[in-house]
Amino acid sequence: MFSLIETMRLDNGEVKRLSYHKKRIDGAIHHFKLNAFDFEDALRSYVEKNGLYTGIYRLRVEYNNDLKITHDLLEDKEEVDANVLKMAPTDSEFLEYKTTVRSQYVTTTYPFALYYDSENRITEFNIGNVVVKEADGYYTPRENGLLNGVMRQFLIDSGKIKIRDYTLEEFIELYHEKKIDIYLINSLREWVKVNLHV
Template structure:
């Protein structure tokens, strides 16, 4: 199993870098993976120097021996997605839910839509398979309370600290009703897309 971060590189800098480092470092402690700060810093510097002007998607990985590696991909400009609802089992190990790891069986789907929007067995709306959810209601942005039940994204953390979003839970019944009656707007947030519109298929 590997830990990884997916990051946006633009104009020679990785955005929200401190958030990414803090998250993978915390995960490395939880799984007892060695984490070398100098190796991280040197790897990031090398990546940023390679692409001083281009927009790229960076996937940086950390394995159980402490080895870091990375892959670089084009960053597409897709900013509208479709999603369907999918219940996540309570039997998924919490460590795989709250950390970004290669153990992602609970996020698999048949891609009838671009994304899946997960909810738990109690009906709480949680997250998308590739990022957190923001719901716009009455000109305010909301994202679910964190209760060790989803991955805390770096963009979510940034927006909370900037006080651009508030925390509020939505249950699946009221969420469906509000989607059907156009009472809310639904958005995906992550460090790559930042903010993207999502159309929910019910």
């Protein structure tokens, strides 16, 4: 039996982008026909019980009609190394919803991987979405049936990033010519610069 997952940034007692996390887990609960629960109240109670009002923590919720919440201190990473891999085909519901089914998110030489799909379009990282910084702004690919991350949607809604697709060949050429910077984004770590090995 798999569980739904939400991994959140708790910053001095505040869950960042809480409404986005709630919307995503509520949608997954509805899709997988699980019992609804008060997500915000469960988090509030957990923070209060554990006195997590100072510092930055990773909060992790797992839910499959049983609720498990854990936390640990978050050590921020400023840069990571990643390579590029083709994503293996998998059941789309385990790409569109965040669950403990993670077999599709394989890596090889590096702990982080940037994927491309069967049409050679850049899609996402194994633990987050991709943002490309060009001279005229910041871009992220269309969802292409993959996970629309909380941080990604927040940045789109606030007008900080725009949608643009990249083919693998175009992406690698731009990177080699130093015309783009690449970032891994997620709601936990926010922005992390990527050194891509291609």
